Amino acid sequence: MGGVLLPGPSGQGANPAYASFPGKWDGEGFQVPVGLLRFLPLFPDTSPFIYFTDPASFRNNFDFLSTYDQATHLGSFLLNPARSPDELVFKVSANGISITDGQGNNLMPTFQVGTASDRPSTSIPQPFLPIRLGLGPGTYLSLGPFMGPQGIRIAPNPDLEQAMKDGSFDRCKVSTPSPCALEAQASFISGISVALGFSTPLPEIPGLGRVYAGVRAEGFYGLGYAEASAQARPTFDQNGNPSGANYEVRYFLSYRGGGDMGYGLRGDVGVAVDGGDWAFGLGVQNLLGFSQWSGVEVTVVDGTETARTSTTKKSGFSAPVFTVNGAYRLPLEVGALLLAADTRFGATAPAFHFGLEYALGPVALRTGLGVEGGLRFGLGAGLNLEAVTLDLALTTHQAPLVGGTVYGLALAVGF
Amino acid sequence: MKRPLMLAALLLALAACSGHTVHRIEVDFLSFVPEANRSGTLDLTTAQVQVPDDPAGQLVPVPGAEALLEGKVRVKAEVANTGTLPAQVDLEVRMGPEGDTNLYDDTDGDLEAKRVSLTLDPGATGTLDLTLDLAPGNPAFDLVKAGSFRIGARLNLSGEKVDYTLTQGEVALRLKLFNLIPNP
Numbered sequence: 001m002g003g004v005l006l007p008g009p010s011g012q013g014a015n016p017a018y019a020s021f022p023g024k025w026d027g028e029g030f031q032v033p034v035g036l037l038r039f040l041p042l043f044p045d046t047s048p049f050i051y052f053t054d055p056a057s058f059r060n061n062f063d064f065l066s067t068y069d070q071a072t073h074l075g076s077f078l079l080n081p082a083r084s085p086d087e088l089v090f091k092v093s094a095n096g097i098s099i100t101d102g103q104g105n106n107l108m109p110t111f112q113v114g115t116a117s118d119r120p121s122t123s124i125p126q127p128f129l130p131i132r133l134g135l136g137p138g139t140y141l142s143l144g145p146f147m148g149p150q151g152i153r154i155a156p157n158p159d160l161e162q163a164m165k166d167g168s169f170d171r172c173k174v175s176t177p178s179p180c181a182l183e184a185q186a187s188f189i190s191g192i193s194v195a196l197g198f199s200t201p202l203p204e205i206p207g208l209g210r211v212y213a214g215v216r217a218e219g220f221y222g223l224g225y226a227e228a229s230a231q232a233r234p235t236f237d238q239n240g241n242p243s244g245a246n247y248e249v250r251y252f253l254s255y256r257g258g259g260d261m262g263y264g265l266r267g268d269v270g271v272a273v274d275g276g277d278w279a280f281g282l283g284v285q286n287l288l289g290f291s292q293w294s295g296v297e298v299t300v301v302d303g304t305e306t307a308r309t310s311t312t313k314k315s316g317f318s319a320p321v322f323t324v325n326g327a328y329r330l331p332l333e334v335g336a337l338l339l340a341a342d343t344r345f346g347a348t349a350p351a352f353h354f355g356l357e358y359a360l361g362p363v364a365l366r367t368g369l370g371v372e373g374g375l376r377f378g379l380g381a382g383l384n385l386e387a388v389t390l391d392l393a394l395t396t397h398q399a400p401l402v403g404g405t406v407y408g409l410a411l412a413v414g415f
Numbered sequence: 416m417k418r419p420l421m422l423a424a425l426l427l428a429l430a431a432c433s434g435h436t437v438h439r440i441e442v443d444f445l446s447f448v449p450e451a452n453r454s455g456t457l458d459l460t461t462a463q464v465q466v467p468d469d470p471a472g473q474l475v476p477v478p479g480a481e482a483l484l485e486g487k488v489r490v491k492a493e494v495a496n497t498g499t500l501p502a503q504v505d506l507e508v509r510m511g512p513e514g515d516t517n518l519y520d521d522t523d524g525d526l527e528a529k530r531v532s533l534t535l536d537p538g539a540t541g542t543l544d545l546t547l548d549l550a551p552g553n554p555a556f557d558l559v560k561a562g563s564f565r566i567g568a569r570l571n572l573s574g575e576k577v578d579y580t581l582t583q584g585e586v587a588l589r590l591k592l593f594n595l596i597p598n599p
Binding site: 045051052055058059060061062063064065066083084085086087088089090091092093102239 | 432433434435436437438439440441442443446447449593594596598599
């Protein structure tokens with residue numbers, strides 16, 4: 001349904017109240033990470049392993065952009081992952097520089113995923129295959145490893161962006177170092193998460209429905225954290241001609257093997273209402289939280305290490321992420337229609353999804369639209385048999401950097 | 416530590432790039448030559464101009480020359496015979512290895528990469544159009560591929576007097592950066 005978060009237990013990461021919510025809205029099963037198939041050496045454009053099995057084929061076929069696109073959409077087997085341009089043209093003259101693809105289209109190196117920040121966050125990626133233990137009515141403990149990027153961003157600063165639009169470097173020459181810069185930031189986190197949650201139905205409110213409330217405390221023990229930012233500034237000779245670029249790279253590394261230490265704790269709260277034909281929920285992640293990592297910070301200027309200091313990085317105490325979602329079931333003369341929507345905002349890149357499902361007996365047809373780092377569109381079909389549910393979906397998203405639509409196939413199985 | 420850092424820098428440069436991506440770099444080097452130096456006169460006293468003046472030419476280091484697929488050098492000049500006798504103008508581009516001290520003596524590996532000539536009657540004008548293709552199998556290409564080479568150009572007059580104006584000077588290189596990735 002275009003990536004809509006439906007009310008129900010599958011949404012408990014975003015809203016802890018859903019842990020005890022009835023599962024009548026989100027019947028979908030386990031999302032099979034079919035995207036992993038593309039990392040097999042059978043697919044030379046996206047398999048990094050081909051570097052070891054066939055270096056010559058790697059040099060001719062491997063595509064970093066396609067691999068990145070597939071790695072960030074593991075739930076789908078991408079049919080046409082974003083493809084790097086066949087030709088990149090750099091035109092250099094005394095008046096400026098331009099970067100275009102082979103067809104003369106301007107390429108502005110701007111790209112962002114997640115929130116790239118220069119300090120750690122307590123919002124960690126969802127744990128992978130967590131172990132869950134019930135500790136009594138509504139109370140649970142879950143434990144699982146997690147890893148993933150927290151954000152990636154590459155962009156020209158406003159001065160450079162304007163200079164590239166004008167096709168003239170004049171505004172970059174006004175001072176030294178140049179006010180124009182290309183900036184990049186990325187961070188990566190891995191660790192083990194332990195979450196203790198409590199969720200319970202409250203007494204029914206007449207005329208509204210049953211209300212559910214939940215809280216969760218999630219702590220993590222850090223295994224590794226890396227954060228890097230880089231800046232490149234053009235340099236000019238005495239005649240004002242471009243003579244090269246100055247690079248400054250700053251990175252922070254913290255990992256268990258190096259004797260470094262990282263941990264964090266955060267609190268999430270949520271409330272949800274089940275009104276029979278409709279459901280609605282509001283979740284707040286990281287209402288209160290704290291994390292810190294000790295490690296080493298290194299600054300490299302033009303290839304020479306200029307500073308290396310042991311340091312401790314700390315997060316802020318609150319960076320709430322809000323999730324609001326809802327669904328409405330409309331009975332028709334034949335079959336039933338389900339409308340659902342969700343939105344996410346706060347200390348994250350904003351996202352919005354809307355979806356429709358038409359169910360007739362054991363068969364369901366779905367479609368949806370979403371905005372999440374570009375426009376998404378989805379189409380799907382589900383089969384609900386007694387013992388097993390099977391859901392197949394066509395997913396779409398905007399190709400990073402080069403634009404265009406990428407199609408993928410996703411599969412979910414439930415028992 | 417140095418090698419992983421180098422590899423990381425290479426990885427950054429290759430982001431959004433692939434084994435099928437070719438980087439074409441076009442440098443308009445004439446735009447870097449001051450307007451006043453783009454034209455001049457050749458006569459009986461100055462029958463020859465070398466660019467640069469030094470017979471050893473200009474040393475050009477090419478980092479990552481292994482990535483070079485092919486290249487092209489294009490120089491264009493408008494010439495006008497302002498004398499009273501017919502004139503012949505030759506434009507030649509010479510290249511040599513890094514250690515050569517004189518590009519114009521046919522020793523130590525220097526070679527004539529390209530030459531164009533033009534004969535002009537008094538009062539006539541014409542265009543010297545020199546295109547040098549750097550492609551595999553061509554000795555000039557091998558010099559560039561070596562990672563560092565010397566280049567120089569010479570304009571020769573046999574006649575009385577001509578005026579010249581450089582109108583185009585471009586180098587275009589096609590590189591495949593994936594060729595820089597070392598074997599595992």
